[in-house]
Amino acid sequence: MINVFLSSGSVHAQACISPEIRRIRQPDTGSLYNILRLVHHPVTLRQSTLSKVEVVETEASSYPVEAELEILTAKDFPSVVSQPHRPNNNNSMPSTCAVGAVSGTKRAADSVSHDQGGSPTAGRWRLHSFQVVGWPPIRAYRMNSLVNQAKAARAEEDKGIGEKDKSKENLKKKICNGNKNNATGNEKGHLGFVKVNMDGLPIGRKVDLNAHACYETLAQALEEMFLRSTTTINSIGGEKQQVSKPSKLLDGSSEFVLTYEDKEGDWMLVGDVPWGMFLTSVKRLRIMKTSEANGLAPRLQDRNEKQRSMPK
Amino acid sequence: MNYFPDEVLEHIFDFVTSQRDRNSVSQVCKPWYKIESSSRQKVFVGNCYAISPERVIERFPGLKSITLKGKPHFADFNLVPHDWGGFVHPWIDAFARNNMGLEELKLKRMVISDDSLELISRSFANFKSLVLVSCEGFSTDGLAAIASNCSFLRELDLQENDVEDHRGHWLSCFPDTCTSLVSLNFACLKGDVNLAALVRLVARSPNLRSLRLNHAVPLDILQKILMRAPHLVDLGVGSYVHDPDSETYNKLVTALRKCKSVKSLSGFLEAAPQCLPAFHLICPNLTSLNLSYAPGIHGTELRKLIRHCRKLQRLWILDCIGDEGLEVVAATCKDLQEIRVFPSDPFVGNAAVTEVGLVALSSGCPKLHSILYFCQQMTNAALITVAKNSPNFTRFRLCILDPTKPDAVTNQPLDEGFGAIVQSCKGLRRLSMSGLLTDQVFLYIGMYAEQLEMISIAFAGDTDKGMQYLLNGCKKLRKLEIRDCPFGNAALLMDVGKYETMRSLWMSSCNVTLGGCKSLAKKMPMLNVEIINETDQMDISADDEQKVEKMFLYRTLAGRRKDAPEFVWTL
Numbered sequence: 011m012i013n014v015f016l017s018s019g020s021v022h023a024q025a026c027i028s029p030e031i032r033r034i035r036q037p038d039t040g041s042l043y044n045i046l047r048l049v050h051h052p053v054t055l056r057q058s059t060l061s062k063v064e065v066v067e068t069e070a071s072s073y074p075v076e077a078e079l080e081i082l083t084a085k086d087f088p089s090v091v092s093q094p095h096r097p098n099n100n101n102s103m104p105s106t107c108a109v110g111a112v113s114g115t116k117r118a119a120d121s122v123s124h125d126q127g128g129s130p131t132a133g134r135w136r137l138h139s140f141q142v143v144g145w146p147p148i149r150a151y152r153m154n155s156l157v158n159q160a161k162a163a164r165a166e167e168d169k170g171i172g173e174k175d176k177s178k179e180n181l182k183k184k185i186c187n188g189n190k191n192n193a194t195g196n197e198k199g200h201l202g203f204v205k206v207n208m209d210g211l212p213i214g215r216k217v218d219l220n221a222h223a224c225y226e227t228l229a230q231a232l233e234e235m236f237l238r239s240t241t242t243i244n245s246i247g248g249e250k251q252q253v254s255k256p257s258k259l260l261d262g263s264s265e266f267v268l269t270y271e272d273k274e275g276d277w278m279l280v281g282d283v284p285w286g287m288f289l290t291s292v293k294r295l296r297i298m299k300t301s302e303a304n305g306l307a308p309r310l311q312d313r314n315e316k317q318r319s320m321p322k
Numbered sequence: 323m324n325y326f327p328d329e330v331l332e333h334i335f336d337f338v339t340s341q342r343d344r345n346s347v348s349q350v351c352k353p354w355y356k357i358e359s360s361s362r363q364k365v366f367v368g369n370c371y372a373i374s375p376e377r378v379i380e381r382f383p384g385l386k387s388i389t390l391k392g393k394p395h396f397a398d399f400n401l402v403p404h405d406w407g408g409f410v411h412p413w414i415d416a417f418a419r420n421n422m423g424l425e426e427l428k429l430k431r432m433v434i435s436d437d438s439l440e441l442i443s444r445s446f447a448n449f450k451s452l453v454l455v456s457c458e459g460f461s462t463d464g465l466a467a468i469a470s471n472c473s474f475l476r477e478l479d480l481q482e483n484d485v486e487d488h489r490g491h492w493l494s495c496f497p498d499t500c501t502s503l504v505s506l507n508f509a510c511l512k513g514d515v516n517l518a519a520l521v522r523l524v525a526r527s528p529n530l531r532s533l534r535l536n537h538a539v540p541l542d543i544l545q546k547i548l549m550r551a552p553h554l555v556d557l558g559v560g561s562y563v564h565d566p567d568s569e570t571y572n573k574l575v576t577a578l579r580k581c582k583s584v585k586s587l588s589g590f591l592e593a594a595p596q597c598l599p600a601f602h603l604i605c606p607n608l609t610s611l612n613l614s615y616a617p618g619i620h621g622t623e624l625r626k627l628i629r630h631c632r633k634l635q636r637l638w639i640l641d642c643i644g645d646e647g648l649e650v651v652a653a654t655c656k657d658l659q660e661i662r663v664f665p666s667d668p669f670v671g672n673a674a675v676t677e678v679g680l681v682a683l684s685s686g687c688p689k690l691h692s693i694l695y696f697c698q699q700m701t702n703a704a705l706i707t708v709a710k711n712s713p714n715f716t717r718f719r720l721c722i723l724d725p726t727k728p729d730a731v732t733n734q735p736l737d738e739g740f741g742a743i744v745q746s747c748k749g750l751r752r753l754s755m756s757g758l759l760t761d762q763v764f765l766y767i768g769m770y771a772e773q774l775e776m777i778s779i780a781f782a783g784d785t786d787k788g789m790q791y792l793l794n795g796c797k798k799l800r801k802l803e804i805r806d807c808p809f810g811n812a813a814l815l816m817d818v819g820k821y822e823t824m825r826s827l828w829m830s831s832c833n834v835t836l837g838g839c840k841s842l843a844k845k846m847p848m849l850n851v852e853i854i855n856e857t858d859q860m861d862i863s864a865d866d867e868q869k870v871e872k873m874f875l876y877r878t879l880a881g882r883r884k885d886a887p888e889f890v891w892t893l
Binding site for chain 2: 142143144145146147148149150151152155156159160203205213214215216
């Protein structure tokens with residue numbers, strides 16, 4: 011089994027992938043990249059008695075696209091590791107190795123599972139908890155709050171403030187000015203899971219907007235959710251190419267377009283306003299047939315122009 | 323007793339308040355059934371689809387208070403598609419048409435529309451209490467209707483609902499004549515509220531004992547409110563950020579000094595920890611503290627706060643309290659009965675507490691009987707110690723963030739640890755487990771957990787035997803929910819009669835097939851066996867061998883429900 015730990019600042023994940031992947035992919039620099047793609051893309055976890063590779067899905071990918079990889083050597087794992095590995099912080103790396111990352115805080119080293127073969131626990135995935143649908147079992151309302159609050163804290167850091175202490179200080183300063191305007195920051199309370207419906211499908215889903223930092227990842231997550239045809243391992247090779255292409259939903263090449271209803275109740279095309287502005291005004295999403303979207307503002311419009319669309 | 327006139331019996335039955343006891347009373351004989359049914363005022367319906375509103379009305383014509391629960395528990399975790407059901411409107415409609423004197427309505431995981439809220443506000447002249455927990459489908463317009471029309475409203479309690487906020491002035495809709503409020507909780511509302519109206523409302527509500535504010539209520543308003551409501555027993559602080567040197571803060575301290583009755587504190591949705599000392603005055607009286615939405619409070623400030631809370635019975639906290647913080651809790655809160663430790667950082671996915679905190683709590687708090695604990699890791703040794711220290715657990719829910727993680731020290735499954743818990747805690751009624759678990763743990767549960775009523779299982783077990791042990795052993799089982807476990811038809815069909823003794827069974831991402839579900843449905847006509855079909859891959863004529871992604875079955879007297887959406891099939 012391969013344990014892949016990704017670390018990206020405060021984010022890390024682990025994915026446990028059965029030997030089948032190794033056999034299908036060539037041991038080259040590309041395959042670990044594909045495994046990383048696998049982890050970054052929403053895929054579905056299914057408990058199965060088969061020991062084939064299962065693919066993991068979440069409602070939204072929880073991690074930013076960029077990921078650094080930190081690798082520990084085999085000695086960091088007390089249990090059996092099939093191939094010891096040299097630490098290598100760059101992106102090109104051998105495919106079949108146990109890599110691990112520690113994100114700093116106190117954390118027991120997750121050891122590679124002993125039961126590789128016949129034991130009943132083989133084939134069970136060890137996943138980062140927040141990548142599995144509905145796990146950890148926290149009420150959606152609480153999860154939204156949590157994510158919003160964490161995002162606010164991260165946003166402070168991302169403003170280039172640097173050290174945590176400094177950002178906390180700044181946050182405190184901002185707070186301690188008794189600044190009532192601080193309350194408007196709580197439009198973030200509006201974020202979280204928004205409903206997504208697709209024309210022709212009876213079932214709506216929900217997507218966590220907080221888990222995305224840009225339109226691309228959101229569109230890709232939605233494509234995975236609604237438009238995926240197959241999630242078998244064979245498509246992973248295909249995904250590698252898909253990643254470099256812009257999302258079909260956004261560039262107009264699909265038969266569907268992604269639209270959203272804003273605070274005023276108008277339906278707009280997704281992608282025309284800056285991401286942050288989008289987040290504050292989106293109420294829900296709809297994947298609409300391109301033919302029906304004719305009334306909406308054309309994609310390549312000047313951003314300064316106020317875009318008003320016809321009601322759906 | 324048969325020679326007593328009905329009125330006497332009725333009077334005696336008035337002293338029997340618990341629903342279970344009243345159910346027992348009604349089964350003694352026909353006259354008792356009649357009297358009990360006609361005099362029952364409070365009804366609890368654990369599954370809104372188990373019975374029709376008409377039947378409830380027919381049996382309990384004197385009904386004044388009803389509690390309804392809708393969606394399956396796993397809907398809380400986004401496992402149930404959006405439009406699955408749980409609509410309350412048919413109930414409201416039936417009550418209204420039959421002129422029921424409804425006074426109290428409590429809903430959990432249901433869908434309630436603004437129209438329903440409006441209908442409630444217009445149909446029931448004595449309507450007093452609305453409690454909505456984890457509900458959706460309504461907006462602040464519906465709340466405005468309730469505020470406007472329910473002249474005797476005592477309680478409006480919104481807990482963790484998804485409310486569409488139209489930023490209207492629903493608070494201003496309480497007429498000046500409304501002075502009856504006892505409890506108001508709008509902490510979950512996302513939008514602004516009319517602060518002046520809020521202060522006026524508090525000022526004219528002399529009976530107000532419970533008030534929970536949302537984030538949009540700043541500190542200076544809080545201070546004004548506290549000045550006007552010094553008798554509050556339960557306070558939910560909204561936004562708690564201010565400069566500790568300011569006059570507003572000083573006024574707050576003065577106001578807090580007058581609030582000698584506050585026993586329950588929550589909120590701090592945004593908090594500047596340096597302002598917390600104002601609350602140290604209140605802490606010694608607190609029996610309930612909920613800081614689970616306050617990530618801003620941690621570290622030394624948090625521990626200082628806790629050290630003042632010697633009388634605490636209930637604590638909801640984030641895991642940033644850490645094991646050290648839990649040790650402070652264990653040393654300080656000797657009366658602690660219930661604790662919930664929630665994860666605080668979703669992006670990292672690390673919990674800051676481990677088995678150390680859990681053991682500390684069990685050693686330090688002899689009255690602890692209810693726990694929900696999200697943690698990084700667990701060991702069998704710790705669980706065995708906890709079992710020894712705390713044989714009194716009635717609710718034990720442990721969630722290791724990595725769902726299949728073994729014992730952190732020995733790498734063994736956690737079967738022995740949970741086995742010790744169920745063996746020692748003879749009164750255990752609710753259990754959730756996580757971590758690496760084999761069939762063995764289910765053997766233990768089946769053997770020892772005699773009082774167990776509800777159990778949640780995820781990523782556990784090896785074969786059908788696991789589920790079979792459970793179904794065979796736990797005689798009092800009412801709710802069983804399973805996800806991502808290798809249990810299949812053999813387990814499902816082993817004892818089909820069992821499901822009529824239970825409220826419901828949820829199985830998702832397991833190995834049960836369409837054929838198995840069909841077979842179960844055929845044998846048990848009193849069950850609704852619902853399949854949730856989210857992908858288009860399956861249709862009703864599909865291969866019976868195909869695995870069912872999500873199945874929810876429940877006993878019912880109402881037959882298949884009429885409001886099931888397209889993707890839900892009742893077999």
